[in-house]
Amino acid sequence: MRESLSKTGVLTKEDLAQSPGVPSEERMERGPVAYIECMEEIPCDPCEFVCPKGAITVGKQIIDLPVLDEEKCDGCGLCIPICPGLAIFVVDKSHSDKEALVGLPYEQLPLPKVGMKVYGVDREGKAVCEARVVKVLNPKKFDRTAVVYLAVPRAFALDVRHFAFMEEEE
């Protein structure tokens, strides 16, 4: 396991820069694209099979890390709920000149409401910015892993991977 991951449970930016599942800056600026944070050799490959564009490759050696073809990927986000490790996200830096979109898996109650203001939370559980919920998907085919899209300030697009409610929910 990656040195940092096995000590802290958190992937660093340096780790992720080496991930075959992470898209280039340029590609993220063009539109929504998958951002795969899977960096351990665990035999697993549902992400490859769920992708309708064949943009994710794990291969016959299913312990291999998933490789993202950023040109084939259109950022549809079907890979987000399928990953048993909840390690796949979608990033879209083309959303506006101030904001980027981050799609993330969410398996808790209550589900946030569209339009809600929340805190964008980073991999260490720290609230790093304010964010706005723009989409909440929870169809049956996602098998109870909801997908929440947040609008975050562009600078935090590669940090925000979770969110926290601003006030105590009723």
Added chain:
Amino acid sequence: MRVTEHPILGKMDAVREVEFEFDGKPMKGYEGEPIATALMAAGVKVFRYTIKGGNPRGVFCAIGRCTDCVMTVDGMPNVRTCVTPLRDGMRVQTQKGLGAWEETK
């Protein structure tokens, strides 16, 4: 604390509520659930006291192996409450040590 709504398990199925007695106090629980969970849902955590030290004990393994959760139920001591289903009208008592059998009349 009962988890009535759960992101994966959904809403709790409709279960029949039954009444039982705990140390003489009237309580409510769900028919067929382990006696232990009916008690825990009601905030009861101490199920018995040990023989020698009189130390409080409660649920530990929850699968009927460790016997930490035993109580006296309907006059019978050493009943593993984590695997014994709750029935209407049961009398559950905190057990002291090995407990004692109630004489049948």
Added chain:
Amino acid sequence: MMETEFAVVGAGPAGLSAALEASRTGVQTVLIDENQAPGGQLFKQIHKFFGSKEHWAATRGIDIGIKLLMQVEKAGIKVMLDTVVWGIFDGGKVLAIKEGDRNRRVRAEKILLATGASENPLAFPGWTLPGVLGAGAAQTLVNLHRVLPGTRVLMVGAGNVGLIVAYQLLQAGANVVAVVEALPKIGGYGVHASKIRRMGVPILTGHTVKEASGDAMVERATVIQIDEQGNPIPGTEREFEVDTICIAVGLHPLAELAWVCGCEFTYISELGGHVPLHTEKMETTMPGVYVAGDVAGIEEATVAMEEGRLTGVDVARCLGYISNRKAETLTREIQARIELIRSGPFGEVLGEAKERLIERRG
């Protein structure tokens, strides 16, 4: 006395799979479980499994359980619930059972002990206080019975069980104040750790629980840092206000029945401790007595299912329901799947340990 061809003790993933595999070929099979409902640990596993499509990848454990049960029902396999197997006699041919209140014996030509695993305890001052319980116990209470053991939890152990149960306690609405792990690194999958880290749960490696305190139940946990030799470092104590301490320090095979019927054991710590010796077809040193699943070494549910199938195939072959050639083909297919599950840095350790065990069985 009840007579059957194949008696399966334990209706968890290994037992269910073995029963299905054998009865599919015509073997007369009985499935026995001491619980009110079959499924073993599967019904506590509300998370999606890893693996490939053949291994039920991205399917929740509970749904795998439901599917297996439906298959068992469809196959018309006799299932005896609320039935404890308390003894095994006559050279591993007769089971002594208590069906509800009724004492009976079951004579079987082949027996599978698929009795699973038990959690390891961890003793520290205050560990007997109500509020200290196994992580698996907490998982049972929450996912099976929908009751939280408490609302402020300290998790001891950062293997997969500790990390997964911590996540599931959070899903159920509890607050997990920290996970402590005695080793200098996290033993479970990085993704399981990442999930709870971004939910704000600190993971303290090189730490352990020093003491639990409280009046009649847990009210506080004292955590202490330990050095590389495992010695506590005085002065590094930290107190957490909690009402629950979950212990996730490993599982060991629940192998009493194998022990009392005379099976030989070996000690392999990677597999959970004392494990009954078995061949690669899952037969113990007692002819006709098999083991599969966690009782044969602590691994995943997917391995349990495949080991169950290996057993079912060999039983069908021994009893003459399938040819040696058919059995060979099926066995090789199953073993290929097991090899896949055991690939990678996590699985390799277990695969290698299993090889050692099978070698010792001879």
